[in-house]
Amino acid sequence: MTKPGGTSLDSELTAAPSLAEGEPTSKPLPTPEPAPTSKPALTSARATWRRKALRLLVIVACTYLAVSVAIYFLQSHLIYFPSRHVEFTPKDVGMEFEALQVTASDGVSIAGWHVPCESSKGTVLFFHGNAGNLGDVLLDVQEWHRLEYAVVAVDYRGFGDSEGVPTETGVYEDAEAAWRYAVSQRDRSQREGFRQNNSQRDNSERDGSERNGSELDGSELDGSELDGSERSSSERDAKARRLIYHGRSLGGAVAIELARRHPPAALIVESTFTSLPDVGQAHYPLLPVRWLARHRYDSVSKVGELSCPKLFLHGRADTLIPISMGEQLFASAAEPKQLIRTGGDHTDGGMLYDSAVKLAVVRWLEAAIAP
Numbered sequence: 001m002t003k004p005g006g007t008s009l010d011s012e013l014t015a016a017p018s019l020a021e022g023e024p025t026s027k028p029l030p031t032p033e034p035a036p037t038s039k040p041a042l043t044s045a046r047a048t049w050r051r052k053a054l055r056l057l058v059i060v061a062c063t064y065l066a067v068s069v070a071i072y073f074l075q076s077h078l079i080y081f082p083s084r085h086v087e088f089t090p091k092d093v094g095m096e097f098e099a100l101q102v103t104a105s106d107g108v109s110i111a112g113w114h115v116p117c118e119s120s121k122g123t124v125l126f127f128h129g130n131a132g133n134l135g136d137v138l139l140d141v142q143e144w145h146r147l148e149y150a151v152v153a154v155d156y157r158g159f160g161d162s163e164g165v166p167t168e169t170g171v172y173e174d175a176e177a178a179w180r181y182a183v184s185q186r187d188r189s190q191r192e193g194f195r196q197n198n199s200q201r202d203n204s205e206r207d208g209s210e211r212n213g214s215e216l217d218g219s220e221l222d223g224s225e226l227d228g229s230e231r232s233s234s235e236r237d238a239k240a241r242r243l244i245y246h247g248r249s250l251g252g253a254v255a256i257e258l259a260r261r262h263p264p265a266a267l268i269v270e271s272t273f274t275s276l277p278d279v280g281q282a283h284y285p286l287l288p289v290r291w292l293a294r295h296r297y298d299s300v301s302k303v304g305e306l307s308c309p310k311l312f313l314h315g316r317a318d319t320l321i322p323i324s325m326g327e328q329l330f331a332s333a334a335e336p337k338q339l340i341r342t343g344g345d346h347t348d349g350g351m352l353y354d355s356a357v358k359l360a361v362v363r364w365l366e367a368a369i370a371p
Contacts, residue, residue, distance in 0.1 A: 064287075071284075072292045079250075079276065079295055080166040081131035082159040088135040090115050093142050102154065102181050104173040111161035112154030112178060114185065115145050122242030122265065122369065123182050125258070126153040127175060127251030129271075133160035137248070139352060147362060149244070152185070154178040156254075168295045171250075175258045179243075186241045242369055244268065248350060249321065253297035256306070263308050266368045268361070270313035270350030273321045274300035274329050282322065303333040309368035310337040311361065315349020338364055 071078070090097040090113060100112035113134060124144045128137045133155050141151045156171045157164030164170060242265040247255030252272025259267050273279045275298040280289035303310070310333050314326030323341065330339040340360055342353040351361050 068287060068292060071287065071289070072294070075292070075294060076166065079130055080156075080158065082156075082166065083132045083136075084160065086133050086135040086155075086160045088138045089113070090138065090141060090145075093138065095142065095145055100152075100154065100181065102177040104157070104170070104177045106170070106173060108157050108164040108170065108174075109162065110154050110157060110174050110177050112152065112181075113141065114181070115141055115151040117145055117148055117150040119148060120150045121148050122244055123150040123152060123186060124244045124246050125175075125178055125182055125255070125264075126151055127178075127245070127247040127254045127258075128153070128155075129249035129251055135160075140246075140248075143352060143358070144246075150185075152178055152182045168297060171254055172257050175254045176261070179258060179262055182243060186243070242266075244365070244369070246270075246351075247272065249273075249346065250297065253299045256299045256302050257297075259306050259308060260302055263306070266309045266311070266365055267306065268311045268313070268351070268365075269329075271315065271318060271321055271346050272299065272312070272326060272329060273297070274325045274332075278325060279321060282325075300329055300332050303329060306334060309364075311364055311368075312337065312339045313342060313350045313353075313357070313361075314339070315342050315344035315346065315353070317343065317345040318349055320346040336368070 089099075095115055098114040098116070100110075100114055102110050102112060104110055111134075126137065126140060126144070128134065134141075134153055137153065141153060144151050154174055154177070155162045156166050156174050158166040162174070243262075244266045245255040245259055245264045246268040247253070247270075249271045252269030253276075255267060255269055256272075258264075276295055277290040277293040277298075278300075280287075280293060312326055312330045312333070314321075314323045316323050318326075327339070330337060340357060342349045342357055344350070344353045351358055
């Protein structure tokens, strides 16, 4: 049989190879390759995640380190906020005053005020906080003057008209310069009082020499009256020589340090912290502030050494320096001491909070400095 196209079917059958006996009639099917699993994909995802996590960790660590370094080197700018322009002076509220320029031990010129007071009960050295300048505490100065106390107050270096840049050591020296000035004024008043007493005694002796013997024996010039006059004058001089330190916030730490060096008749601190690192740690709990702090103002370790009468005032609403710090500072202080809790915040939680607090301060101070 011939296929179309001229090819013989028999010849094709003859040409086809014969199958050997026992040989399979068809070739085995190829074994299918196993389907790929998802393990390589999972391994790749985990590696990517680890790289991202490591990258994030490096970024966080570098940021943390950068912030810590910035805090260490720039912390002065986070602590002191001075204002150069003194907007108000005692003259603006009708008080006579002397503008001071005292020199600290390192030669820095420090500006301040001396507000004298006739028949003074003493002199208040007032130390303001870490911001502004003396113009911001004019109401405090005015109140002390109304209570018949002279006031000496200074602007720390870098504040107001004072030269220099604020540092912890420098601020302490500024307070020391204010103390030296106050003592010089106290001693001058004492010398003037002695001269006045001697002059009065000389006048009395001259007047007496012009009288006859019977007049000299009169009761109007007996010894008790002369002794009383001298004693009264001596008591006035003793009152005028009293130094009271009053510090607010950072100024409280300054007053405590000055009280260590030169004990006052009484110490008043308001809205004051235990130490500056404690304040920083409270506001930045995730940073190692205590290790980084170069300005420490460690009042809590000093206040226990002070034997003078101490009054602490703190506002319950103080969010900058929590009242718990004021309570801890009070607890660390030695007797005699007293704590007054007010309803104010950081700026108004002290003596000027209200009339009741003011009266309590006056009564405490009168008892504290009584002979």
